[in-house]
Amino acid sequence: MTIKNYNKLIEHYHSIDNFEHLNAICSWDQAAMMPSGGADSRAEAMAELAVHLHALHTAPQLAELFESVKNDELNESQQASVREMQRTWQMRTVLPADLVKAKSLAGAKCEHQWRTQRVENNWQGFIKNFEPVVKLSQEEAQIRASANNLTPYDAMLDIYEPGMSSGELDQLFKDISSWLPQLIQEAKQIPPPATHASYPVKQQELLAHELMTILGFNFDHGRLDTSVHPFCGGTSQDTRITTRYDEDEFINAMMGVIHETGHACYEQNLPTPLNKLPAGKARSMAIHESQSLFYEMQIARSPEFIALISEHAARHFPNYASINTTQKLQQDLQCVTPSLIRVDADEVTYPAHIILRYEIERDLINGKINCQDIPELWDNKMSTLLGLSTKDNYKNGCMQDIHWTDGSFGYFPSYTLGAMYAAQFKHAMSQSIDIATQINNRDLTPIYDWLNTHIWQKASLLPTNELVVKATGSSLNAQIFKEHLQQRYT
Amino acid sequence: MTIKNYNKLIEHYHSIDNFEHLNAICSWDQAAMMPSGGADSRAEAMAELAVHLHALHTAPQLAELFESVKNDELNESQQASVREMQRTWQMRTVLPADLVKAKSLAGAKCEHQWRTQRVENNWQGFIKNFEPVVKLSQEEAQIRASANNLTPYDAMLDIYEPGMSSGELDQLFKDISSWLPQLIQEAKQIPPPATHASYPVKQQELLAHELMTILGFNFDHGRLDTSVHPFCGGTSQDTRITTRYDEDEFINAMMGVIHETGHACYEQNLPTPLNKLPAGKARSMAIHESQSLFYEMQIARSPEFIALISEHAARHFPNYASINTTQKLQQDLQCVTPSLIRVDADEVTYPAHIILRYEIERDLINGKINCQDIPELWDNKMSTLLGLSTKDNYKNGCMQDIHWTDGSFGYFPSYTLGAMYAAQFKHAMSQSIDIATQINNRDLTPIYDWLNTHIWQKASLLPTNELVVKATGSSLNAQIFKEHLQQRYT
Ligand SMILES: [Zn+2]
Ligand SMILES: [Zn+2]
Numbered sequence: 001m002t003i004k005n006y007n008k009l010i011e012h013y014h015s016i017d018n019f020e021h022l023n024a025i026c027s028w029d030q031a032a033m034m035p036s037g038g039a040d041s042r043a044e045a046m047a048e049l050a051v052h053l054h055a056l057h058t059a060p061q062l063a064e065l066f067e068s069v070k071n072d073e074l075n076e077s078q079q080a081s082v083r084e085m086q087r088t089w090q091m092r093t094v095l096p097a098d099l100v101k102a103k104s105l106a107g108a109k110c111e112h113q114w115r116t117q118r119v120e121n122n123w124q125g126f127i128k129n130f131e132p133v134v135k136l137s138q139e140e141a142q143i144r145a146s147a148n149n150l151t152p153y154d155a156m157l158d159i160y161e162p163g164m165s166s167g168e169l170d171q172l173f174k175d176i177s178s179w180l181p182q183l184i185q186e187a188k189q190i191p192p193p194a195t196h197a198s199y200p201v202k203q204q205e206l207l208a209h210e211l212m213t214i215l216g217f218n219f220d221h222g223r224l225d226t227s228v229h230p231f232c233g234g235t236s237q238d239t240r241i242t243t244r245y246d247e248d249e250f251i252n253a254m255m256g257v258i259h260e261t262g263h264a265c266y267e268q269n270l271p272t273p274l275n276k277l278p279a280g281k282a283r284s285m286a287i288h289e290s291q292s293l294f295y296e297m298q299i300a301r302s303p304e305f306i307a308l309i310s311e312h313a314a315r316h317f318p319n320y321a322s323i324n325t326t327q328k329l330q331q332d333l334q335c336v337t338p339s340l341i342r343v344d345a346d347e348v349t350y351p352a353h354i355i356l357r358y359e360i361e362r363d364l365i366n367g368k369i370n371c372q373d374i375p376e377l378w379d380n381k382m383s384t385l386l387g388l389s390t391k392d393n394y395k396n397g398c399m400q401d402i403h404w405t406d407g408s409f410g411y412f413p414s415y416t417l418g419a420m421y422a423a424q425f426k427h428a429m430s431q432s433i434d435i436a437t438q439i440n441n442r443d444l445t446p447i448y449d450w451l452n453t454h455i456w457q458k459a460s461l462l463p464t465n466e467l468v469v470k471a472t473g474s475s476l477n478a479q480i481f482k483e484h485l486q487q488r489y490t
Numbered sequence: 491m492t493i494k495n496y497n498k499l500i501e502h503y504h505s506i507d508n509f510e511h512l513n514a515i516c517s518w519d520q521a522a523m524m525p526s527g528g529a530d531s532r533a534e535a536m537a538e539l540a541v542h543l544h545a546l547h548t549a550p551q552l553a554e555l556f557e558s559v560k561n562d563e564l565n566e567s568q569q570a571s572v573r574e575m576q577r578t579w580q581m582r583t584v585l586p587a588d589l590v591k592a593k594s595l596a597g598a599k600c601e602h603q604w605r606t607q608r609v610e611n612n613w614q615g616f617i618k619n620f621e622p623v624v625k626l627s628q629e630e631a632q633i634r635a636s637a638n639n640l641t642p643y644d645a646m647l648d649i650y651e652p653g654m655s656s657g658e659l660d661q662l663f664k665d666i667s668s669w670l671p672q673l674i675q676e677a678k679q680i681p682p683p684a685t686h687a688s689y690p691v692k693q694q695e696l697l698a699h700e701l702m703t704i705l706g707f708n709f710d711h712g713r714l715d716t717s718v719h720p721f722c723g724g725t726s727q728d729t730r731i732t733t734r735y736d737e738d739e740f741i742n743a744m745m746g747v748i749h750e751t752g753h754a755c756y757e758q759n760l761p762t763p764l765n766k767l768p769a770g771k772a773r774s775m776a777i778h779e780s781q782s783l784f785y786e787m788q789i790a791r792s793p794e795f796i797a798l799i800s801e802h803a804a805r806h807f808p809n810y811a812s813i814n815t816t817q818k819l820q821q822d823l824q825c826v827t828p829s830l831i832r833v834d835a836d837e838v839t840y841p842a843h844i845i846l847r848y849e850i851e852r853d854l855i856n857g858k859i860n861c862q863d864i865p866e867l868w869d870n871k872m873s874t875l876l877g878l879s880t881k882d883n884y885k886n887g888c889m890q891d892i893h894w895t896d897g898s899f900g901y902f903p904s905y906t907l908g909a910m911y912a913a914q915f916k917h918a919m920s921q922s923i924d925i926a927t928q929i930n931n932r933d934l935t936p937i938y939d940w941l942n943t944h945i946w947q948k949a950s951l952l953p954t955n956e957l958v959v960k961a962t963g964s965s966l967n968a969q970i971f972k973e974h975l976q977q978r979y980t
Binding site: 014015018019021022025026029033034035036037038040041042044045047048049052218219220221222223234235237238275276 | 504505508509511512515516519523524525526527528530531532534535537538539542708709710711712713724725727728765766
């Protein structure tokens with residue numbers, strides 16, 4: 001009788017996954033294929049699908065089914081399945097529909113107007129739309145906090161990074177803040193002079209395909225295409241990544257491809273039998289980012305892989321060798337320069353951008369500061385962490401990101417958590433694998449095997465901390481990240 | 491109260507259309523983009539969507555809503571909307587679920603095994619799977635016949651060609667059969683010798699885009715891609731056509747593109763306000779085919795358009811001019827040669843292939859012949875109509891098409907009905923437009939305007955016969971088709 005109920009749960013979540021599949025493919029199409037005139041009817045169709053998915057995710061019978069399987073003798077994987085189902089269900093059902101709708105409308109308005117207000121440096125205009133978004137996000141945080149017995153900000157963090165707390169983040173980021181400014185000073189370099197050459201898109205695509213193949217991307221289960229904003233989408237059986245090309249240089253597109261390939265390899269190697277269940281999905285935003293950053297930072301920016309890139313690039317780009325050398329490429333890929341824009345930041349200065357955002361959004365959601373306080377706080381923190389001023393420069397300061405415009409508070413820490421996890425995985429992997437030699441020998445298989453065993457195949461079967469402890473022997477540790485940066489940049 | 495019910499119907503069909511949109515895009519992706527490893531999970535997702543769509547199409551509350559709006563004062567377009575809703579609803583609800591499932595299983599098995607059995611010329615193996623498909627199709631036809639007071643075959647025909655009857659088809663096809671063999675004799679030619687050259691895919695694509703633009707395809711609302719089996723898919727706001735390229739010759743891909751562009755222009759120009767309702771969809775299979783064949787046969791194979799093609803091809807293919815001339819291209823495009831395979835048939839012999847299929851499927855569904863009778867009937871009719879034998883040649887005889895394997899009886903007549911409608915539209919259009927001069931002047935706008943006014947904007951607002959009478963002044967008339975063939979080929 002109860003196993004029957006467990007099977008009902010499985011069936012329901014398989015059904016959800018089928019509609020999520022359609023959603024993933026149509027979203028990819030929207031970004032990578034759809035002609036502009038298809039936008040309106042696509043938006044309508046996707047909205048209808050979102051309503052349908054919401055109904056499936058919050059189906060009232062799920063509460064009874066969860067209750068009915070509570071005393072079942074389920075194996076570990078089944079228990080993890082039910083736990084993750086309940087987690088995603090609770091995440092979606094805890095908010096009143098009115099609040100969800102109000103936040104979605106306020107967020108859409110704020111984001112839409114932000115696109116022009118940012119260009120115009122119009123903080124006064126922006127804050128009018130932004131304040132309602134913050135107020136509704138605070139309400140959301142309050143409700144989630146009561147339901148989960150957390151502080152408001154921790155309840156938001158829990159959406160993206162289940163199990164993480166601001167207590168732990170405060171400590172990790174305090175540690176980083178204590179040594180980062182000094183390390184940046186030591187690592188700082190004037191960027192190498194730009195060289196002018198033409199890198200045909202066709203050739204860049206060939207290079208991207210070669211590197212993706214070396215990096216373990218399975219083209220039987222995925223594709224590379226182009227879109228304005230590069231992303232990794234699709235499903236774990238059919239993983240779609242995108243990049244965008246600029247014929248004046250090849251590094252941005254290539255590094256974007258390598259980053260998304262890290263996301264894609266995680267998706268492609270999630271455990272097949274659990275593919276369609278919440279427990280079989282990627283663990284969290286930070287763990288996802290740890291895989292893309294493992295590929296981008298730990299593998300691709302290593303001297304050994306830079307040499308490999310240089311060798312392949314020389315084959316594809318005419319005149320490459322005359323203006324590029326492995327040494328020049330290494331300078332390009334390892335240059336540290338404090339700048340105002342997060343998405344352009346290098347590996348060393350990136351955490352500073354995240355820490356300042358984290359401190360502001362935490363205090364904002366916990367009601368300790370107001371929206372009006374943000375520009376000054378931003379300017380102060382930029383000055384302390386990177387020695388730069390954003391006074392009156394809203395567009396390259398607190399208005400530069402899309403994340404807050406629709407109320408995605410709690411997301412930013414994932415980036416730096418991902419970078420720290422990546423360094424820690426590399427460190428643990430180095431105990432059993434000579435990574436540099438493997439790359440020099442063009443045999444990365446042991447690297448993928450390690451990731452597959454310790455991360456990819458684990459999906460969401462374990463809570464994040466347990467996953468990390470099992471893989472590396474300890475909880476997340478900022479010291480390893482520091483050592484990685486010191487070793488590479490000083 | 492009742493207008494409220496009418497609006498409920500509109501809302502329900504908008505919702506159906508949103509899910510049909512997802513279905514169209516994911517089907518296109520499956521054929522044109524999906525990597526092979528994505529097939530299984532895509533099949534699952536599409537099956538789930540099909541179940542959901544079936545539930546929406548057959549929702550029990552629709553019966554009451556149709557009843558409740560019966561005495562409403564609806565305008566003409568609203569009446570057409572309700573009529574088409576009811577027609578599609580009745581089509582789907584009349585069959586018992588068990589029969590639908592049994593036919594779908596039997597059809598899938600027959601089609602799957604046919605793929606190898608055809609290659610092996612294995613009629614004995616095929617008939618074992620085919621007989622159950624025919625039996626279930628006969629059951630389906632019986633049920634549809636009783637519900638609509640039609641003969642069994644007419645009830646099947648009604649699925650694809652509402653309002654058409656075998657009485658009318660018998661007459662039209664008897665007429666064609668009386669003059670076609672003679673006309674074929676007069677038109678018959680030895681195919682021009684093949685010339686060898688290379689036509690790079692990239693250049694064929696450029697040519698295709700140019701011709702599509704000339705033919706009125708709107709690239710803001712559509713795309714051209716490649717797939718194994720060319721088709722026109724997507725939605726009316728985002729119409730996706732495909733072709734496949736062969737670097738040894740360019741004509742097949744190009745004519746395929748022109749054909750699909752005809753389908754696409756119909757879709758792209760359906761009336762926007764009705765886009766998401768059954769009354770705003772294309773009228774029928776034959777009318778759809780009339781648009782693709784208007785483009786392919788009436789426009790593109792005219793001497794004026796062949797000259798235009800030749801001019802464009804010369805710009806794209808190196809050495810084109812040295813081995814091709816407009817005259818040579820005209821020979822290629824207007825060569826008449828009886829052959830065994832329908833899909834390779836020219837404009838003149840094509841109707842023979844359809845008439846023989848029609849006569850066989852009509853008698854089969856009406857229970858007048860058995861599956862075992864098919865090969866001999868096929869051979870006799872091929873001999874009478876085209877002077878060819880298919881004795882013991884099942885694979886290039888009665889096993890050549892996919893249509894019957896899953897029980898799509900009643901579909902074949904659409905092809906020749908489409909060709910006849912296309913000739914009749916051309917004839918009517920010629921009363922007010924000098925088509926040859928317009929093509930010579932590279933200004934096809936009046937042609938599209940005529941089609942837009944008389945066909946495209948009419949969608950399913952009128953029954954087919956009324957549509958045709960309003961557009962051309964008379965019901966479908968085989969004589970006009972005959973004159974077209976005589977004029978071009980004798
Ligand atoms: Zn990423
Ligand atoms: Zn067609």
